[in-house]
Amino acid sequence: MCMSRFGFFACCLFVMVNTCVAQEPSAPAVQEPTAPAAKPAAVTAAKSGKTIFVSACTSPSYPSPPPRTKPGIDSLCGVQGSGGAEANQNMAKNNFCATGTPSDMTIDDFTNLQTQVENDSSIPFGTDAQGGREKGPAVDRAPLRALGEGKLVRMQGFVLFGREEGAESVNCEKTVPNQPADHDIHIELVGSAGQTDECSGVVAEMIPHHRPDTWTADNVEQLAGAQLPVRVTGQLFFDSSHFPCQNGAGVADNPKRISLWEVHPIYAFEVCSSGDCSSDSGWVPLDQWLSTEIRKKRK
Numbered sequence: 001m002c003m004s005r006f007g008f009f010a011c012c013l014f015v016m017v018n019t020c021v022a023q024e025p026s027a028p029a030v031q032e033p034t035a036p037a038a039k040p041a042a043v044t045a046a047k048s049g050k051t052i053f054v055s056a057c058t059s060p061s062y063p064s065p066p067p068r069t070k071p072g073i074d075s076l077c078g079v080q081g082s083g084g085a086e087a088n089q090n091m092a093k094n095n096f097c098a099t100g101t102p103s104d105m106t107i108d109d110f111t112n113l114q115t116q117v118e119n120d121s122s123i124p125f126g127t128d129a130q131g132g133r134e135k136g137p138a139v140d141r142a143p144l145r146a147l148g149e150g151k152l153v154r155m156q157g158f159v160l161f162g163r164e165e166g167a168e169s170v171n172c173e174k175t176v177p178n179q180p181a182d183h184d185i186h187i188e189l190v191g192s193a194g195q196t197d198e199c200s201g202v203v204a205e206m207i208p209h210h211r212p213d214t215w216t217a218d219n220v221e222q223l224a225g226a227q228l229p230v231r232v233t234g235q236l237f238f239d240s241s242h243f244p245c246q247n248g249a250g251v252a253d254n255p256k257r258i259s260l261w262e263v264h265p266i267y268a269f270e271v272c273s274s275g276d277c278s279s280d281s282g283w284v285p286l287d288q289w290l291s292t293e294i295r296k297k298r299k
Contacts, residue, residue: 136240157189162220199245
């Protein structure tokens with residue numbers, strides 16, 4: 001019992017302190033912060049101010065042999081290229097993810113696929129709208145995938161020419177150096193040796209990403225002179241930004257070809273050094289054929 005005034009206040013203070021201590025709530029459990037999910041390299045690179053080339057699959061079929069030095073464009077231009085309306089088409093052009101056993105195709109097969117597209121007015125292509133068809137590029141690639149875009153194919157032919165392309169959306173146009181290493185190599189393939197009609201051929205493209213050192217326009221052009229059969233393996237792709245030849249003639253400044261279906265990008269480029277590989281043997285990679293030719297010239 002608190003008898004004096006001082007004792008009364010001391011007693012009350014003692015009671016209040018003990019009451020507060022007794023009723024003090026327990027501290028809430030500390031929750032460890034959740035680590036953010038890992039972001040794709042392309043996203044990380046974009047935040048750092050540059051875009052790098054990151055394949056959409058974990059085991060891309062890059063050409064071999066790999067270049068001695070990583071191409072500079074791989075650190076400057078991603079799979080969407082310059083993006084915009086051509087973003088989806090650019091991603092398709094940069095696809096190294098086609099797998100399985102390649103389907104052998106002929107120029108007639110490419111021509112038939114072109115006819116199927118032309119019979120479906122919902123698929124855009126060309127530099128201008130025609131009739132009920134919108135101009136390219138085709139943003140929705142689903143109808144093209146239904147026809148085969150994205151599958152692994154292989155075709156034989158003869159090189160009519162190989163030439164370096166200029167700046168393109170797929171390779172980030174003018175935001176990368178204007179040099180051969182950063183441009184596509186456009187290859188026109190025809191069905192027989194000595195054939196000179198561009199409108200009878202189809203296109204195959206070597207893209208700059210992960211391109212072997214020996215894959216140059218000059219080296220491909222050597223095969224145009226040698227008139228040896230070649231075999232290209234890669235992704236089946238539809239180039240909806242152009243028109244094919246019509247009635248055997250090119251349309252305006254569109255690249256001449258019988259079909260807009262291409263092998264693009266090329267995964268493997270082989271040469272029949274003997275001139276006759278009908279037994280499916282004798283095919284050698286381009287770099288090996290070039291090495292053999294160099295040794296021959298030294299003798």
